[in-house]
Amino acid sequence: MAPRLLRRTPKVESPNQAINGTRPSIDAPRPKPRRPAHVPRHVAIIMDGNGRWAKERGLSRQKGHRAGAENIRRAIRAAGERGVEVLTLYAFSTENWTRPRAEVSALIRLIPRFLKSELKELHENGVRLVHIGDLSALDNNIRKQVVDAIELTKNNRRMTVALAFSYGGRAEIAHAVQRIVADKIPVSKIDEDTVARYLYTASIGDPDLVVRTAGEMRLSNFLLWQSAYAEFYSTPTFWPDFDGDAIDLALEAYAQRVRKFGDVAPKVEKAPKSSVGRGNGAKPAR
Numbered sequence: 001m002a003p004r005l006l007r008r009t010p011k012v013e014s015p016n017q018a019i020n021g022t023r024p025s026i027d028a029p030r031p032k033p034r035r036p037a038h039v040p041r042h043v044a045i046i047m048d049g050n051g052r053w054a055k056e057r058g059l060s061r062q063k064g065h066r067a068g069a070e071n072i073r074r075a076i077r078a079a080g081e082r083g084v085e086v087l088t089l090y091a092f093s094t095e096n097w098t099r100p101r102a103e104v105s106a107l108i109r110l111i112p113r114f115l116k117s118e119l120k121e122l123h124e125n126g127v128r129l130v131h132i133g134d135l136s137a138l139d140n141n142i143r144k145q146v147v148d149a150i151e152l153t154k155n156n157r158r159m160t161v162a163l164a165f166s167y168g169g170r171a172e173i174a175h176a177v178q179r180i181v182a183d184k185i186p187v188s189k190i191d192e193d194t195v196a197r198y199l200y201t202a203s204i205g206d207p208d209l210v211v212r213t214a215g216e217m218r219l220s221n222f223l224l225w226q227s228a229y230a231e232f233y234s235t236p237t238f239w240p241d242f243d244g245d246a247i248d249l250a251l252e253a254y255a256q257r258v259r260k261f262g263d264v265a266p267k268v269e270k271a272p273k274s275s276v277g278r279g280n281g282a283k284p285a286r
């Protein structure tokens with residue numbers, strides 16, 4: 001088990017409240033909040049520790065994942081209120097397909113459940129939903145629900161939430177190469193911007209901050225290309241307990257970092273050249 005030294009007790013909303021039906025609303029102010037310069041534009045989170053969270057409470061792993069899914073609502077709200085423009089959440093990796101069948105199907109069932117309970121409110125609050133990963137492994141019905149949710153929210157501009165499901169960084173890069181070749185892009189025209197435009201993340205750009213919960217220090221095949229110059233932050237807090245206070249700690253840590261992108265002088269609000277698709281004005285290749 002990971003050391004829990006820095007763990008903070010959630011103060012306000014516990015996932016149990018969410019499970020028991022007292023749910024916070026995603027009621028961040030309607031006009032797009034102005035993002036202070038020290039707040040990362042794009043935060044990507046490796047949501048880890050549902051199993052350990054459940055074990056500590058004598059619950060099944062499935063219950064842990066359910067609490068994790070409930071916490072997504074709280075994370076979106078907290079990130080939006082703090083001015084984060086893009087929140088990418090790693091929900092299921094290409095490697096997670098090897099987990100026991102019952103756990104995989106419980107995780108997959110969380111998608112329609114999440115859409116049923118959250119989509120309307122997310123849409124009303126100007127949240128654009130996108131998916132990164134390979135949806136082809138999902139059954140038609142669930143895939144259609146995801147595609148419909150993406151279509152419904154595609155013009156929303158207040159915040160973007162990218163759900164990484166059936167996502168793997170290596171598979172994403174291989175997929176991008178296949179499409180570059182299929183599109184017959186001349187070798188002389190292929191540079192970092194080209195590759196970035198062919199990644200699943202073309203419309204959301206690179207993360208400024210990658211957070212991993214539950215104390216691990218791995219990327220686990222998450223946003224391998226895009227994280228080249230991301231700041232990394234790990235917290236011992238399990239994902240279902242990752243609340244607004246925990247986000248504040250992550251953002252405080254980020255605000256202390258000096259980002260130089262390989263240069264000698266700090267760079268403010270500047271990403272490396274390969275980072276295309278910053279914000280909603282991106283021109284993805286697909």
Ligand code: FPP
Nearest residue numbers: 047048049050051052068069091110111114
């Ligand atoms: C890894 O930690 C977590 C996952 C593989 C699943 C994460 C999924 C969610 C947070 C919910 C997904 C929600 C939707 C709507 C798709 P683990 O559970 O393996 O934790 P452990 O390492 O403590 O066992």
